[in-house]
Amino acid sequence: MDLKLAIEKRTSIRNFTDEKIPVEDLKELVRRAGLAPSVNNYQPWKFYAITNKEVLSDMAIKVADKIKKLPANESIAAKNVKSQVEWFATFFENAPAVIAMFMEDYESVLEKGVQLSHDEINKLRNFPDMQSAGASIQNLLLSAVDMGYGACWLSAPMMAKESLEKILKVEHPYHLIAFVAVGKPARELQPKSKKPIDEIFKLID
Ligand SMILES: Cc1cc2nc3c(=O)[nH]c(=O)nc-3n(C[C@H](O)[C@H](O)[C@H](O)COP(=O)(O)O)c2cc1C
Numbered sequence: 726m727d728l729k730l731a732i733e734k735r736t737s738i739r740n741f742t743d744e745k746i747p748v749e750d751l752k753e754l755v756r757r758a759g760l761a762p763s764v765n766n767y768q769p770w771k772f773y774a775i776t777n778k779e780v781l782s783d784m785a786i787k788v789a790d791k792i793k794k795l796p797a798n799e800s801i802a803a804k805n806v807k808s809q810v811e812w813f814a815t816f817f818e819n820a821p822a823v824i825a826m827f828m829e830d831y832e833s834v835l836e837k838g839v840q841l842s843h844d845e846i847n848k849l850r851n852f853p854d855m856q857s858a859g860a861s862i863q864n865l866l867l868s869a870v871d872m873g874y875g876a877c878w879l880s881a882p883m884m885a886k887e888s889l890e891k892i893l894k895v896e897h898p899y900h901l902i903a904f905v906a907v908g909k910p911a912r913e914l915q916p917k918s919k920k921p922i923d924e925i926f927k928l929i930d
Contacts, residue, residue: 732867734870734916737878738876739813739816741820744908748774751824754869758770758824758862758868764833765834769828770828771826772826775823776822781818781823784818784885784893785882787885791884792807795884816877820906822908824905826905827895831847831857833846833847833853858902866905877906879903882904
């Protein structure tokens with residue numbers, strides 16, 4: 726598919742058919758995610774494709790538990806917000822596949838030359854590790870469209886990051902960054918409207 730069309734067609738898909746995704750397609754999605762730019766070409770990522778229903782359900786339970794335990798005020802509106810967030814953080818359990826992205830910390834060259842901690846340097850550089858992760862996830866989302874799938878990027882489940890890392894048996898130095906739910910869209914969705922170009926563009930000539 727033409728890149729422009731994939732960019733224009735992409736929209737977050739949260740409802741999927743039961744159709745399984747062949748492992749070759751999951752690998753191809755991850756291969757393309759791995760072609761993204763990363764700070765110093767560090768390629769700090771690893772991806773697990775999870776298709777096991779029990780594992781997905783265990784993960785969703787941990788996320789829902791975590792959200793239920795978040796301190797909230799007692800208003801009905803607040804309770805509604807929580808249940809809404811819970812759905813947006815757990816719908817991944819019904820996806821044919823979830824691609825979990827992990828990253829190891831980026832060790833900047835600066836760390837050898839200045840007396841600043843890893844976290845301080847990362848903050849000074851505007852989080853190049855997370856910027857790299859974003860580039861890679863966008864490759865994955867666009868590739869999903871290109872290959873006839875729909876996908877949704879999820880950060881909300883990261884609220885239960887520690888429990889999820891245990892379920893997935895992830896070990897140091899890797900830590901969980903995000904999920905991408907993937908599958909055949911249950912129905913065709915129109916992309917959401919976005920800000921007009923003149924609102925987001927400024928030329929400094
Ligand atoms: C960093 C990031 C985190 C997101 N986390 C979630 C999430 O946890 N759950 C969810 O349902 N959607 C999540 N989304 C999807 C956004 O809600 C979606 O991109 C946004 O509403 C715009 O819609 P579109 O993707 O269809 O253009 C996330 C998107 C981004 C970029």
